[in-house]
Amino acid sequence: MSKEPDRLFAQPLPQVPDFAFNEDVVRVFPDMIKRSVPGYPTIVENLGVLAAQFAQPGSVLYDLGSSLGAVTQALRRHVRTDGCRVIAVDNSAAMVERCREYLNGQDSMFQELLPVQVIEGDILALQFQPASVVALNFTLQFIAPEERLALLGRIRQALLPGGALILSEKLRFNDAEEHALLTDLHVAFKRANGYSELEIAQKRSAIENVMKPDSLEEHRERLLAAGFSKVVPWFQCLNFASLIALP
Numbered sequence: 001m002s003k004e005p006d007r008l009f010a011q012p013l014p015q016v017p018d019f020a021f022n023e024d025v026v027r028v029f030p031d032m033i034k035r036s037v038p039g040y041p042t043i044v045e046n047l048g049v050l051a052a053q054f055a056q057p058g059s060v061l062y063d064l065g066s067s068l069g070a071v072t073q074a075l076r077r078h079v080r081t082d083g084c085r086v087i088a089v090d091n092s093a094a095m096v097e098r099c100r101e102y103l104n105g106q107d108s109m110f111q112e113l114l115p116v117q118v119i120e121g122d123i124l125a126l127q128f129q130p131a132s133v134v135a136l137n138f139t140l141q142f143i144a145p146e147e148r149l150a151l152l153g154r155i156r157q158a159l160l161p162g163g164a165l166i167l168s169e170k171l172r173f174n175d176a177e178e179h180a181l182l183t184d185l186h187v188a189f190k191r192a193n194g195y196s197e198l199e200i201a202q203k204r205s206a207i208e209n210v211m212k213p214d215s216l217e218e219h220r221e222r223l224l225a226a227g228f229s230k231v232v233p234w235f236q237c238l239n240f241a242s243l244i245a246l247p
């Protein structure tokens, strides 16, 4: 993994462009996501542990919005179920190219890993195969809000009995005081990880048009509307959470 530190927003920008998963972001992404998302390493590793409980023989495990394949690598560290394979999908060419390199690295270090296919494509246009595990790890928040319900419906239709969707997201809170407190604490987390006030402010304006978090209540209602039978939060650190949704 690249160890390049994230300084993308360290210098004052005359105009902060909308955040995009381009080559500049790819170069610093492992550092950026670890210093920006409280609980990220814990979520990724445990996603593998959870997936091993839901994986059904001969099925597909999807990593949707795979970025550099951190979730795919965790799935391959933990899941040993017969005949499973991983399909990782991302629409950023820069992410996909680097993801394939990292997965080749994992292949050369370990034996008997699940086979993996990395697809450069839009998850909204994906034809799902019967799946036992679908991971949306901080991806749904980048999907246009009006597309989210239909996407979750297609995932629900593809899920096999005994399988699960694991959905991790930044949360908004309907209670203004709770929202302000957890947002302030997230800023404190970023500061403690070495980001300056300028970096925090410029990153905030870069993501505000492209990343639209929902509340836990909105997630739960939409998942139930998409046909899921049960929604179980399994992790929350400040304003970042991960849910298990059962078919």
Ligand SMILES: Nc1ncnc2c1ncn2[C@@H]1O[C@H](C[S@+](CC[C@H]([NH3+])C(=O)[O-])CC(=O)[O-])[C@@H](O)[C@H]1O
Pocket (backbone or CB within 6 Å): 021, 033, 044, 064, 065, 066, 067, 068, 069, 070, 071, 089, 090, 091, 092, 095, 121, 122, 123, 124, 136, 137, 138, 139, 142, 143
């Ligand atoms: N329509 C789309 N189709 C495919 N990919 C998309 C789409 N929209 C956005 N993406 C991709 O979703 C990913 C979101 S990052 C996921 C982190 C990863 N899961 C991780 O666990 O490390 C989250 C973050 O950076 O906060 C990016 O790689 C986008 O290119």
Ligand SMILES: O=C(O)C(=O)Cc1ccccc1
Pocket (backbone or CB within 6 Å): 019, 032, 033, 036, 037, 170, 203, 207, 211
């Ligand atoms: O940095 C933030 O404030 C976030 O909400 C998380 C994030 C992490 C990586 C890319 C975009 C957003």
